[in-house]
Amino acid sequence: MAPVKVRKICCIGAGYVGGPTCAVIALKCPHITVTIVDLNKARVDAWNSPDFDLPIYEPGLEDVVRQARGKNLFFSTDVDKGIEEADLIFVSVNTPTKKSGVGAGFAADLNYVELATRRIAAVANSSKIVVEKSTVPCRTAESMRTILEANSKPNCRFDILSNPEFLAEGTAIQDLFAPDRVLIGSLQTPEGKDACEALRSVYANWVPSERILTVGLWSSELSKLAANAMLAQRISSINALSAICEATGANIDEVAYAVGKDSRVGPKFLRASVGFGGSCFQKDILNLVYLSESLHLPEVAAYWRQVVEMNEYQKRRFSKRVVDTLFNTITGKKIAVLGFAFKADTGDTRESAAITLIKNFQAEKAFVTIYDPQVPHAQIWEDLKEASPHLTLEQIQKQVTITSSAVEACNKAEAVVIATEWKEFREIDWQDIHSRMSKPAFLFDGRLLVDAEKLRTIGFKVTTIGRGEVL
Numbered sequence: 144m145a146p147v148k149v150r151k152i153c154c155i156g157a158g159y160v161g162g163p164t165c166a167v168i169a170l171k172c173p174h175i176t177v178t179i180v181d182l183n184k185a186r187v188d189a190w191n192s193p194d195f196d197l198p199i200y201e202p203g204l205e206d207v208v209r210q211a212r213g214k215n216l217f218f219s220t221d222v223d224k225g226i227e228e229a230d231l232i233f234v235s236v237n238t239p240t241k242k243s244g245v246g247a248g249f250a251a252d253l254n255y256v257e258l259a260t261r262r263i264a265a266v267a268n269s270s271k272i273v274v275e276k277s278t279v280p281c282r283t284a285e286s287m288r289t290i291l292e293a294n295s296k297p298n299c300r301f302d303i304l305s306n307p308e309f310l311a312e313g314t315a316i317q318d319l320f321a322p323d324r325v326l327i328g329s330l331q332t333p334e335g336k337d338a339c340e341a342l343r344s345v346y347a348n349w350v351p352s353e354r355i356l357t358v359g360l361w362s363s364e365l366s367k368l369a370a371n372a373m374l375a376q377r378i379s380s381i382n383a384l385s386a387i388c389e390a391t392g393a394n395i396d397e398v399a400y401a402v403g404k405d406s407r408v409g410p411k412f413l414r415a416s417v418g419f420g421g422s423c424f425q426k427d428i429l430n431l432v433y434l435s436e437s438l439h440l441p442e443v444a445a446y447w448r449q450v451v452e453m454n455e456y457q458k459r460r461f462s463k464r465v466v467d468t469l470f471n472t473i474t475g476k477k478i479a480v481l482g483f484a485f486k487a488d489t490g491d492t493r494e495s496a497a498i499t500l501i502k503n504f505q506a507e508k509a510f511v512t513i514y515d516p517q518v519p520h521a522q523i524w525e526d527l528k529e530a531s532p533h534l535t536l537e538q539i540q541k542q543v544t545i546t547s548s549a550v551e552a553c554n555k556a557e558a559v560v561i562a563t564e565w566k567e568f569r570e571i572d573w574q575d576i577h578s579r580m581s582k583p584a585f586l587f588d589g590r591l592l593v594d595a596e597k598l599r600t601i602g603f604k605v606t607t608i609g610r611g612e613v614l
């Protein structure tokens with residue numbers, strides 16, 4: 144049997160991955176019709192909004208959607224129709240950490256993947272290639288195949304592929320246009336290899352062939368967890384070193400530069416910070432920890448768990464440094480937090496370090512003002528409410544204010560804390576901010592963003608992650 148020629152793609156899940164990924168496929172493959180379906184009507188409506196008020200903020204995304212939407216790119220809540228018409232289906236639903244039951248706090252919640260898979264089995268009247276796009280534990284494809292085969296109609300065959308996504312938020316479009324690699328995992332059977340070739344030929348429309356890697360199913364699934372775990376491990380390593388720098392007078396920027404110059408290490412992903420956030424690093428490492436424990440590999444589990452523990456330590460350590468520097472108390476003091484997103488160029492706040500910092504400042508009874516250029520105010524309130532379930536929104540709002548500009552947030556503040564590396568914070572008129580703040584005016588740079596020396600000449604007392612006072 145020759146590989147299927149893909150003409151219609153359905154993507155289940157119109158989120159941060161499904162939306163951008165399949166919008167780019169539509170743009171790069173005008174001969175393929177791409178329908179992205181989701182149960183969340185508000186999200187689908189936003190993707191379809193006449194003025195392109197899309198549900199996620201991602202540089203370059205609007206341009207891609209403008210070019211393809213209505214031509215060969217469609218967004219719909221009609222999941223069944225999308226499944227029925229497609230010859231290849233991406234499953235790009237959320238796989239959060241389980242909140243209860245076996246493996247709570249560690250294992251991936253595969254309920255959404257299972258429900259989507261069951262829907263495919265129930266609706267499909269013809270053979271489909273089903274592609275795991277979501278990040279899943281090793282061997283999830285086997286469970287999907289069991290569900291599909293047990294429920295399929297006669298003459299329907301399902302081939303399962305793993306095609307994990309490596310895009311990073313904020314650079315999603317450039318990552319999708321020019322990926323370091325596209326990874327496709329398949330069973331090494333003739334049918335599995337044919338399915339793999341069908342998907343490979345979709346990417347081959349714009350990705351050079353040497354960047355499309357084809358491997359076994361289980362290797363593909365594990366490679367995704369491994370990639371995120373190793374990236375997060377680099378950040379925890381540099382953050383662990385930042386604590387040593389602060390205690391010794393070494394400078395973490397200089398250390399990272401010197402270490403990264405070794406071509407075996409490389410310069411990327413060595414930026415010390417208040418801690419990594421985002422929806423995936425912590426979730427995927429905990430998933431790896433759970434997998435290791437399930438495989439009776441406790442030492443392996445402990446090794447990866449430490450990456451997450453170091454991240455928690457970094458956030459605690461930074462919060463404490465703020466309190467210590469402000470004469471051991473921030474009770475009743477006004478702290479301006481600049482940035483709420485988990486990184487710059489995204490409106491996503493999932494697992495953002497800012498949430499933990501603000502919670503810690505609230506516990507110390509400080510007054511907190513927050514400014515972020517992209518995150519909607521309602522999202523900030525929702526996150527703060529979730530972080531402190533014992534408090535009502537009214538109680539939180541007695542201590543926390545959200546502002547519409549950095550200047551407003553810093554007005555009469557005792558201290559400014561930079562929690563996200565938004566470019567606009569580097570370009571702020573710091574002289575003006577200084578003149579509006581209580582004195583001495585403290586600034587805590589959790590992102591190595593600003594020119595500390597310059598700010599000191601203005602009069603700020605600057606504390607930077609990974610830099611001690613010792614000269």
Ligand SMILES: NC(=O)C1=CN([C@@H]2O[C@H](COP(=O)(O)OP(=O)(O)OC[C@H]3O[C@@H](n4cnc5c(N)ncnc54)[C@H](O)[C@@H]3O)[C@@H](O)[C@H]2O)C=CC1
Pocket residue numbers: 155156157158159160161180181182183186222235236237238255258259276277278279308309310311312422423
């Ligand atoms: N956010 C990121 O940057 C990256 C995420 N990933 C992985 O991709 C997967 C998706 O992540 P996100 O897009 O961030 O999640 P998301 O939460 O933004 O989007 C998932 C969407 O799936 C929809 N959905 C869930 N069950 C459904 C069903 N049965 N039928 C139709 N729609 C359904 C939800 O309504 C939601 O809109 C996760 O496994 C994640 O680990 C991988 C790489 C990057």
Ligand SMILES: O=C(O)[C@H]1O[C@H](OP(=O)(O)OP(=O)(O)OC[C@H]2O[C@@H](n3ccc(=O)[nH]c3=O)[C@H](O)[C@@H]2O)[C@H](O)[C@@H](O)[C@@H]1O
Pocket residue numbers: 278308309310311312313371374378411412413414415416417418419420421422423424485486487
């Ligand atoms: O599976 C996923 O969800 C994705 O997770 C990360 O992407 P993302 O979380 O969007 O963003 P990153 O740029 O990796 O940043 C993650 C966190 O680490 C922090 N970070 C990053 C780099 C660094 O040097 N230092 C540092 O503190 C960022 O500020 C951010 O809070 C990976 O980079 C992607 O390859 C992967 O596809």
